[in-house]
Amino acid sequence: MSAFAEAQTCRRQVLLNYFGEYREQPCGNCDICLDPPKHFDATQEAQKALSCVYRVNQSFGISYVVEVLRGMSNIRIREHGHDKLTTYGIGRDHSTITG
Incomplete structure (x- = not known):
């Protein structure tokens, strides 16, 4: 069920494949076909975050x-002097997400 929910391809194809029926073309009607997910390469952001975690001694x-x-x-x-770190403020260009 989680694989179906996290699918990045046509949901109809996922369901049909699960039951042993194969379809080459997407359905064009499911949520994935109508509004494809946007892909984002977060490699640099992940590196910045991991670098910051390391620099705050993995204590926060x-x-x-x-x-x-x-x-x-x-x-x-x-107080902790983390405003002096090289990673301080390198993520200013990203908005705060609230939910």
Whole structure:
């Protein structure tokens, strides 16, 4: 079920393949066919994040690492001297996602 939900190809093809029926052409009617997922190469962003995690000595949670990457100016970051890191603020160009 998770493979079906995470499919990046025509859902009809996924279902048919599961039951041993093969179709070469996408259906053109499922959500994937009508609005294909956008692909994003996050290699550089992942490298920045991992570098920041390393530089804060792997001692802080994801929210804190994001704050450092986005260049937030708060007491906790200044107290730890993380505003002096090379990774401080290198993610400013990314928006904050709330949900």
